[in-house]
Amino acid sequence: MKSEKSTIETSQIGQNVLIAEYCVIRANVKIGTNVIIHPNVIINEYVEIGDNVEIFPGVLIGKEPKGPDILSRAINFEKRVKIGDSCSVGPNSIIYYDVEIGNNCLIGDAVAIRENCKVGARCILGRQVSLNYNVVIGDGSVIMTKSHITGNTKIGNNVFISVCVSMANDNNFGSLGYDEKLIQGPVIGDYAKIGVGAIILPNIRIGDNALVAAGAVVTRDVEKNSEVMGIPARHIRYLPPVGRK
Amino acid sequence: MKSEKSTIETSQIGQNVLIAEYCVIRANVKIGTNVIIHPNVIINEYVEIGDNVEIFPGVLIGKEPKGPDILSRAINFEKRVKIGDSCSVGPNSIIYYDVEIGNNCLIGDAVAIRENCKVGARCILGRQVSLNYNVVIGDGSVIMTKSHITGNTKIGNNVFISVCVSMANDNNFGSLGYDEKLIQGPVIGDYAKIGVGAIILPNIRIGDNALVAAGAVVTRDVEKNSEVMGIPARHIRYLPPVGRK
Amino acid sequence: MKSEKSTIETSQIGQNVLIAEYCVIRANVKIGTNVIIHPNVIINEYVEIGDNVEIFPGVLIGKEPKGPDILSRAINFEKRVKIGDSCSVGPNSIIYYDVEIGNNCLIGDAVAIRENCKVGARCILGRQVSLNYNVVIGDGSVIMTKSHITGNTKIGNNVFISVCVSMANDNNFGSLGYDEKLIQGPVIGDYAKIGVGAIILPNIRIGDNALVAAGAVVTRDVEKNSEVMGIPARHIRYLPPVGRK
Numbered sequence: 059m060k061s062e063k064s065t066i067e068t069s070q071i072g073q074n075v076l077i078a079e080y081c082v083i084r085a086n087v088k089i090g091t092n093v094i095i096h097p098n099v100i101i102n103e104y105v106e107i108g109d110n111v112e113i114f115p116g117v118l119i120g121k122e123p124k125g126p127d128i129l130s131r132a133i134n135f136e137k138r139v140k141i142g143d144s145c146s147v148g149p150n151s152i153i154y155y156d157v158e159i160g161n162n163c164l165i166g167d168a169v170a171i172r173e174n175c176k177v178g179a180r181c182i183l184g185r186q187v188s189l190n191y192n193v194v195i196g197d198g199s200v201i202m203t204k205s206h207i208t209g210n211t212k213i214g215n216n217v218f219i220s221v222c223v224s225m226a227n228d229n230n231f232g233s234l235g236y237d238e239k240l241i242q243g244p245v246i247g248d249y250a251k252i253g254v255g256a257i258i259l260p261n262i263r264i265g266d267n268a269l270v271a272a273g274a275v276v277t278r279d280v281e282k283n284s285e286v287m288g289i290p291a292r293h294i295r296y297l298p299p300v301g302r303k
Numbered sequence: 304m305k306s307e308k309s310t311i312e313t314s315q316i317g318q319n320v321l322i323a324e325y326c327v328i329r330a331n332v333k334i335g336t337n338v339i340i341h342p343n344v345i346i347n348e349y350v351e352i353g354d355n356v357e358i359f360p361g362v363l364i365g366k367e368p369k370g371p372d373i374l375s376r377a378i379n380f381e382k383r384v385k386i387g388d389s390c391s392v393g394p395n396s397i398i399y400y401d402v403e404i405g406n407n408c409l410i411g412d413a414v415a416i417r418e419n420c421k422v423g424a425r426c427i428l429g430r431q432v433s434l435n436y437n438v439v440i441g442d443g444s445v446i447m448t449k450s451h452i453t454g455n456t457k458i459g460n461n462v463f464i465s466v467c468v469s470m471a472n473d474n475n476f477g478s479l480g481y482d483e484k485l486i487q488g489p490v491i492g493d494y495a496k497i498g499v500g501a502i503i504l505p506n507i508r509i510g511d512n513a514l515v516a517a518g519a520v521v522t523r524d525v526e527k528n529s530e531v532m533g534i535p536a537r538h539i540r541y542l543p544p545v546g547r548k
Numbered sequence: 549m550k551s552e553k554s555t556i557e558t559s560q561i562g563q564n565v566l567i568a569e570y571c572v573i574r575a576n577v578k579i580g581t582n583v584i585i586h587p588n589v590i591i592n593e594y595v596e597i598g599d600n601v602e603i604f605p606g607v608l609i610g611k612e613p614k615g616p617d618i619l620s621r622a623i624n625f626e627k628r629v630k631i632g633d634s635c636s637v638g639p640n641s642i643i644y645y646d647v648e649i650g651n652n653c654l655i656g657d658a659v660a661i662r663e664n665c666k667v668g669a670r671c672i673l674g675r676q677v678s679l680n681y682n683v684v685i686g687d688g689s690v691i692m693t694k695s696h697i698t699g700n701t702k703i704g705n706n707v708f709i710s711v712c713v714s715m716a717n718d719n720n721f722g723s724l725g726y727d728e729k730l731i732q733g734p735v736i737g738d739y740a741k742i743g744v745g746a747i748i749l750p751n752i753r754i755g756d757n758a759l760v761a762a763g764a765v766v767t768r769d770v771e772k773n774s775e776v777m778g779i780p781a782r783h784i785r786y787l788p789p790v791g792r793k
Contacts, residue, residue: 063310065553065569078327079310079325079327080325080327080343080569080570080588082568082569082570082587096345097327097345098325098343098345098361098570098588098606100586100587100588100605112369114363114366115345115363116343116361116363116395116588116606116640118604118605118606118639118640121604121639121657124602124636124654146369148397149363149366149397150361150363150395150397150413150606150640150658152638152639152640152657152658164369167366167397167415168395168397168413168415168640168658170657170658170675170676185415185433186415186431186433186676188675188676188693188694190693200477203433203435203451204433204449204451204469204694206693206694206711206712208711218476218477218478220471220476221451221453221469221470221471222451222467222469222502222712224694224711224712224744224745225711225744226710226711226743226744226762231708231710231741231743231759232690232708233708233741251476251478253471253476254469254470254471254502254504255469255500255502255520255745257712257744257745257762257763259744259762269476272471272502272504272520272522273502273520273534275745275762275763277762288534289534289763289778289779308555323572324555324570324572325570325572325588341590342572342590343570343588343590343606357614359608359611360590360608361588361606361608361640391614393642394608394611394642395606395608395640395642395658409614412611412642412660413640413642413658413660430660430678431660431676431678445722448678448680448696449678449694449696449714463721463722463723465716465721466696466698466714466715466716467696467712467714467747496721496723498716498721499714499715499716499747499749500714500745500747500765514721517716517747517749517765517767518747518765518779533779534779
């Protein structure tokens with residue numbers, strides 16, 4: 059059922075798709091089967107939506123990143139988005155171009171995902187989470203409400219990032235412009251756990267199964283299986299490797 | 304005045320109600336008298352709006368929580384929402400099902416309220432505040448911009464929570480699944496005050512009229528009338544009981 | 549090209565303006581030349597948009613601040629907004645009345661700007677940034693994702709505020725009501741840099757070219773050219789004045 063009150067320019071729509079009122083679906087969009095699109099959703103050109111996806115009201119998929127006139131970073135993009143099967147995209151979420159979301163992901167309310175991000179399968183991005191540009195997330199990882207993932211960050215599989223975690227990628231506070239060798243976010247290993255309100259500085263390596271305590275400020279690399287705590291974060295103890303608990 | 308450009312399926316609308324353009328009001332919605340509904344608002348089935356309420360653009364009221372397929376927590380809900388008299392609901396706010404908001408509340412911009420929350424009368428929820436599931440807030444409490452209230456939290460009357468406060472409810476980082484005995488947010492007493500950027504760990508009791516200083520990380524219970532500070536938060540002094548200042 | 553599916557009440561629209569579907573442009577709005585307005589945008593009365601502006605979906609410009617019935621602060625406003633030339637306003641951003649944005653600003657996704665704010669030219673306000681009431685920002689300043697600028701704050705020229713920075717303006721947690729002599733946010737000098745997750749307390753002066761390290765809690769004034777760190781923030785070293793590096 060497609061509402062006559064919506065603007066639907068594409069014809070590549072699968073069986074059993076509901077498009078509610080006041081949506082705009084531009085040309086060259088592909089929508090799978092059994093998809094529900096709530097009111098006020100905007101899907102721009104060259105977006106591909108898998109089967110069994112639900113898109114809640116006010117979502118925007120396919121935003122062009124703004125040009126470099128007042129940004130120091132030049133932005134190139136191919137103008138494509140792929141949302142995997144059985145995903146849910148929460149109300150008012152904003153997904154830029156050149157984003158790929160794996161199958162069975164839950165994208166919460168008012169999430170914002172910048173260009174050139176890749177999210178694996180079975181991930182949860184909580185409410186108001188922001189992924190900046192060039193973020194790669196493995197399978198089965200969880201990022202809780204209001205956490206911010208900085209640009210050029212790599213997050214492994216089965217990582218758990220609690221609420222209100224923040225990160226930076228530039229020790230020069232923007233003063234040297236954008237040089238991808240200098241502007242690097244954290245690299246976070248598989249099964250790592252980051253506590254509520256922790257702060258991770260640029261270019262930090264956090265090993266597999268490491269644990270960063272709530273409120274820690276991580277200024278140096280964290281070994282695998284290490285629990286760190288405090289400001290600056292210091293090693294407290296080793297955790298049993300995953301699978302041996 | 305009801306715009307012909309909106310979709311209005313319900314008939315239970317009081318006197319002197321304005322519904323602007325591109326709204327969707329589903330069936331079985333009850334709207335009181337003297338209500339203003341701005342454009343692009345979506346109100347789903349079984350929502351009840353009191354008298355003298357103003358709902359700003361882009362608001363969604365009545366969102367079904369997503370099922371448990373990739374969440375560890377099973378979600379039951381009755382599919383009802385009640386917004387009290389003389390409330391204001393800010394632009395782009397998202398209110399799930401099984402939420403009750405008391406009279407005379409100010410819900411700010413882009414607030415997100417999950418299922419099964421109960422907010423008392425005369426509360427203020429600031430911009431981008433998030434309430435997770437099963438949060439209970441008393442009367443006259445204020446939660447300022449960008450603070451996050453974790454699931455299963457109890458907040459008393461006349462509590463003041465400053466901006467960017469965060470909380471957690473699970474010391475196991477999701478690794479043991481959802482067990483409501485283990486997953487418990489803070490319990491915050493009447494007249495307590497929580498400073499900017501404070502972090503409160505799971506299952507903490509904060510006594511009546513206690514004060515948590517800015518940036519503190521609260522790892523242990525806080526006595527009533529106690530002011531705590533630092534990381535971890537420690538007792539500094541006792542405050543005069545409320546009413547004796 | 550103006551979509552027939554939008555509601556356009558004003559006639560003061562320049563050449564080469566695109567207004568997409570399901571927009572509401574009220575009377576007495578002025579729109580310059582070469583402006584792009586994406587779907588679902590709402591522009592209320594007495595808003596003025598410059599030339600070469602792009603406004604992304606779901607934006608609301610011109611929100612009346614709510615009255616003082618449950619707020620302690622009386623709100624006066626003139627009901628005007630001015631967005632300068634060549635600005636971009638990101639999806640779902642909310643701009644209240646009595647706001648002035650200079651030329652060439654980039655307003656990110658889901659930014660919220662309260663009444664009586666003035667932003668200079670060539671500023672960047674990152675995603676989910678919130679400016680409370682009466683904030684003044686100079687030219688060329690950058691406020692990154694999720695930072696919150698409290699009411700009655702002054703930010704100079706070429707300031708860099710990293711992600712997730714928070715501030716307060718009331719040492720009395722609202723308990724004494726609103727008195728503008730008591731309710732004062734920080735004053736931040738030109739070229740100052742504030743690190744990720746820093747917290748700045750009410751009425752703090754941060755000097756020109758000062759640097760606040762990540763995670764610091766600033767409880768006392770910071771001298772110009774001083775780098776401060778820790779909780780509470782302490783002076784670490786002097787930085788070379790701007791222009792001498």
